[in-house]
Amino acid sequence: MPPKFKRHLNDDDVTGSVKSERVTFKKKDSKYVDYVFLRGPSGPRFGPRNDKIKHVQNQVDEVIDVMQENITKVIERGERLDELQDKSESLSDNATAFSNRSKQLRRQMWWRGCKIKAIMALVAGILLLVIIILIVVKYHT
DSSP: OOOOOOOSOOHHHHHHHHHHHHHHHHHSOOHHHHHHHHHOOSSOSSSHHHHHHHHHHHHHHHHHHHHHHHHHHHHHHHHHHHHHHHHHHHHHHHHHHHHHHHHHHHHHHHHHHHHHHHHHHHHHHHHHHHHHHHHHHHHHO
């Protein structure tokens, strides 16, 4: 699962950030920077509005987590589909090889049957010829 990143800052992070900005602002010589430094950031940082923001931020975090899980599931599904496709291609190749081998074996067995029939016909012909020769020799003498 992809790593989860911190999506929002708590009050300590914001306060620390403001302090570091003040140090940076103090180093610069500008009337605007002094004005921002003295006035402070605009908008309330604490209070009921911040609770609403935190609530919305938590909802956004939940949605992000769900989306990350969904993306992970889609990726895993894609991997399974790739594996399934590889297996189906392998099965198709094996089926083609089996079909070709079965045709080859059928031809071999057909030829073997033909050879056996030819040998039996030859043996029957020789036996018939021997019987005829014996009868002719017996009646001829």
